[in-house]
Amino acid sequence: MTTETPGRALTPSAGRAPSSWGLGDGQAIPWEYAPAPEARDIVRIKDRYGLFIGGREVPATGGETFLTVDPSTEEPLAAVAKAVPADVDRAIRSARRAQRRWASLAGKERAKYLFRIARILQERSREFAVLESMDTGKPIKESRDVDIPLVAAHFWYYAGWADKLEYAFPGRVARPLGVAGQIIPWNFPLLMLAWKIAPAIAAGNTVVLKPASTTPLTALLFADVCRQADLPPGVVNIVTGPGSIGAHLASHPRIDKVAFTGSTEVGRTIQRAVAGTDKALTLELGGKAANIVFEDAALDQAVEGIVNGIYFNQGEVCCAGSRLLVQESIADLLVAKLKDRLSTLRVGDPLDKNTDVGAINSKQQLERITELVQSGVDEGAELFQPACELPDRGWFFRPTMFTNVALSHRIAREEIFGPVLSVLTFRTPDEAVETANNTAYGLSAGIWTEKGSRILDMARRMKAGVVWANTFNKFDPTSPFGGYKESGFGREGGLHGLLAYVRLEDR
Amino acid sequence: MPSRARSAAPARAAASRAVARDAQADAAPAPRIEVRKTYKLYVGGQFPRSESGRSYLIRDADGAALANACRASRKDLRDAVRVARKAADGWADRTAMNRGQILYRVAELMEGRRDQFVAEVAAAEGCPTDRAASLVDRSIDRWVWYAGWADKIAQVLGSSNPVAAPYFDFTIPEPTGLIGIVAPETSSLLGLVSRLAPVLVGGNATVVLASETRPLPAITLTEVLATSDVPAGVVNVLTGLRRELVPVLASHGDVDGIDLWGAPDELVVEAELAAAETIKRVAHRRTTQREARFDWLDDRAAERPEWIATFLEMKTVWHPIGV
Numbered sequence: 001m002t003t004e005t006p007g008r009a010l011t012p013s014a015g016r017a018p019s020s021w022g023l024g025d026g027q028a029i030p031w032e033y034a035p036a037p038e039a040r041d042i043v044r045i046k047d048r049y050g051l052f053i054g055g056r057e058v059p060a061t062g063g064e065t066f067l068t069v070d071p072s073t074e075e076p077l078a079a080v081a082k083a084v085p086a087d088v089d090r091a092i093r094s095a096r097r098a099q100r101r102w103a104s105l106a107g108k109e110r111a112k113y114l115f116r117i118a119r120i121l122q123e124r125s126r127e128f129a130v131l132e133s134m135d136t137g138k139p140i141k142e143s144r145d146v147d148i149p150l151v152a153a154h155f156w157y158y159a160g161w162a163d164k165l166e167y168a169f170p171g172r173v174a175r176p177l178g179v180a181g182q183i184i185p186w187n188f189p190l191l192m193l194a195w196k197i198a199p200a201i202a203a204g205n206t207v208v209l210k211p212a213s214t215t216p217l218t219a220l221l222f223a224d225v226c227r228q229a230d231l232p233p234g235v236v237n238i239v240t241g242p243g244s245i246g247a248h249l250a251s252h253p254r255i256d257k258v259a260f261t262g263s264t265e266v267g268r269t270i271q272r273a274v275a276g277t278d279k280a281l282t283l284e285l286g287g288k289a290a291n292i293v294f295e296d297a298a299l300d301q302a303v304e305g306i307v308n309g310i311y312f313n314q315g316e317v318c319c320a321g322s323r324l325l326v327q328e329s330i331a332d333l334l335v336a337k338l339k340d341r342l343s344t345l346r347v348g349d350p351l352d353k354n355t356d357v358g359a360i361n362s363k364q365q366l367e368r369i370t371e372l373v374q375s376g377v378d379e380g381a382e383l384f385q386p387a388c389e390l391p392d393r394g395w396f397f398r399p400t401m402f403t404n405v406a407l408s409h410r411i412a413r414e415e416i417f418g419p420v421l422s423v424l425t426f427r428t429p430d431e432a433v434e435t436a437n438n439t440a441y442g443l444s445a446g447i448w449t450e451k452g453s454r455i456l457d458m459a460r461r462m463k464a465g466v467v468w469a470n471t472f473n474k475f476d477p478t479s480p481f482g483g484y485k486e487s488g489f490g491r492e493g494g495l496h497g498l499l500a501y502v503r504l505e506d507r
Numbered sequence: 508m509p510s511r512a513r514s515a516a517p518a519r520a521a522a523s524r525a526v527a528r529d530a531q532a533d534a535a536p537a538p539r540i541e542v543r544k545t546y547k548l549y550v551g552g553q554f555p556r557s558e559s560g561r562s563y564l565i566r567d568a569d570g571a572a573l574a575n576a577c578r579a580s581r582k583d584l585r586d587a588v589r590v591a592r593k594a595a596d597g598w599a600d601r602t603a604m605n606r607g608q609i610l611y612r613v614a615e616l617m618e619g620r621r622d623q624f625v626a627e628v629a630a631a632e633g634c635p636t637d638r639a640a641s642l643v644d645r646s647i648d649r650w651v652w653y654a655g656w657a658d659k660i661a662q663v664l665g666s667s668n669p670v671a672a673p674y675f676d677f678t679i680p681e682p683t684g685l686i687g688i689v690a691p692e693t694s695s696l697l698g699l700v701s702r703l704a705p706v707l708v709g710g711n712a713t714v715v716l717a718s719e720t721r722p723l724p725a726i727t728l729t730e731v732l733a734t735s736d737v738p739a740g741v742v743n744v745l746t747g748l749r750r751e752l753v754p755v756l757a758s759h760g761d762v763d764g765i766d767l768w769g770a771p772d773e774l775v776v777e778a779e780l781a782a783a784e785t786i787k788r789v790a791h792r793r794t795t796q797r798e799a800r801f802d803w804l805d806d807r808a809a810e811r812p813e814w815i816a817t818f819l820e821m822k823t824v825w826h827p828i829g830v
Contacts, residue, residue, distance in 0.1 A: 153671065170663065172813075264786065267786060268783050268784060268786065271779075271782075271783035271786065272779075272780050272783045275776050275779030275780045275782075275783060276775055276776035276779055276794070277794070278793050278794050278795075283786065285786065301830070440785075455826065459822075459824045462822075464822070465820065465821065465822060465823065466822075466823045466824075466825070467822065467823070467824045467825070468824075468825045469824060469825060469826045470826060470827055470830075471674065471825055471826070471827050474670075474672070474674060474825050476668065476670035476671060476672065476674075476676065478668040478669050478670055478671075478676075479668040479670050479676050479678070479823055479825070480666075480668070480678050480821050480823050481823065482821065484820050484822075485763070485786070486785060486786045487786075488786060489786070489788050489820075491821050494666060494668055494678065495666060496666075496678065496821050504813060506807055506808075
């Protein structure tokens, strides 16, 4: 795209090639975009939502509710039932009652229910995309083009396994575990629901799912899909409420499996909750991925990958490429290109089809990001933020990049879960490997180089469960995803994701 | 070697006493005084005593003294973890075929010392010689069975993933890293081999707590490991008290996974709580499964590729096609 020679930093100037915006000093985009809002009225949001237990919508015991809020406006979207422990018990009883019959249903028939769900999700995809963007703050182009298609694809993929379990694990019979308690985060609410529910019910388990308290709406709309698909009552149960409800679910003696996606801190408490029991456990926890760019990388391609790696979903992604490791010889050039590119990112209304970076999901998360960014400044890293305008209302944060970052800085060690990139440099591949692996996390890594043998060598040396080479943040239902080290254990997606929901018995 | 059955240490004490009695009765020439073996720890390919200088008495099933074993300290355990951590990468980087050949070599060398193992297992477990012989035979065969998995497990557990976009996407197993193994308490050799071999063949380094009450066959096994090309530090074996060592193993930040199969019930919950602090991979018996009742001779029960997979990590790699 540009004609710079390697090693020479880009500087903003008026006379440069028109394809390079020359905004590296953080100027605002010098032209206007017309608004391109996605219609919100495709989805009818009810004033009030109940729990989904035994195939019916029921109020929480005691009738309490909590509000879920649109993070881009800070306006409440709906009141949602606030479950108490007795409701969790009720949901587990319902799942337990349904499980035997569900498991004894012919695999072919179970499969058809999952195919039905996949089809209904495809048919109602726009409705789900809009609701997901309203409840999470993520850009509509992401919920529309990434989240919801992957959700449908996930049910589609595992549907086909339901009647092929006997071919999945050679020499073994795959039996369902029983009832699964599943706790999911707020960054990809419906996608995480699909990752949890699809393999579980395909294998003959029934589930009690607890969505995150700030993003319950698409899960509750999914309850409607279950009803439309005539899924037998009790196979899927959804309880909404605070974190303590998740803790009650995970430590409940009447479930057989716990699956959790969220922070490493909460993951520890979940692992403690199942200590000494026979419950199966899978954890998909935090990350602090290194995205490593070698001097021979296709730089413009890398710039897009880096931006997608950290600003996708406002950086609220466990596998986000939050640490950029750049080979010294190209560091100035790459940083200049990134500044340039960051300045063209559009931050704002999640429902606008041109928006690149939407709203931060909650005030609490915004405060955490702000605090960590301040720590970066205080510890001496150099801050860059483009001069984009933020809406007057809602929780927004500018795409942020730190240079002069040391590995000891908090911004290089802690998971920020926000649109904040920390740039570090290296000289040799060995140094890159050492820096990349110098973290308790091990979820994902990125490698950018045109040299094939180096890709394979680096991929081998990364202590990470997913390695993206010359790409980043790609997901697919057939592709196992999960962490090394303190990023958790167990895989979601693919045959390996099915394994997490079966007990293998001798033939 | 098979003819030197009497060199098996635990059986020797009783045998030599009998010989001595016979010698006095017949007024024959004075019997040769046997050279007894000192049972030590196995750390980093060497045989140190416990840095604490402590030992404890090992008895046979009838309560007669067999030998003193080292009572490893927490410091010994931390040292072993450090050594294993250093050895882990080298072992993981061996080719699969090489790891398989080394495990097969262990079987070869055990076969050569078969009679010694039979005598030691008989003494440790208080079982008849023919049962001890079948336990040892099965231990040797189990090394062979797991050795063969080295270059097959990636093909059975790995995958090429047909993603719905132009990417080459594949998943391969890699070793978890450093695994702590609390070996079965009752099955002194076969139980140990059955839990150790799958962890090793997957490419992990290990720190093993041998059976507390029956540790001697485990130490003799380390003499085989030391001479069968298993790199120093890849297997480290400590003897000692579980209540002292299990909590340290479970809470050590440099241990990536722990096998609690042999942990006594009263230590399991505490160990699992400690393991959660660093999100360790944990293998354990089902709570209804009694350690002493497990039939290690049952190949269908104890030869399980799942036990290899327990301490493997699945790595998925993506690369675009056509750009």
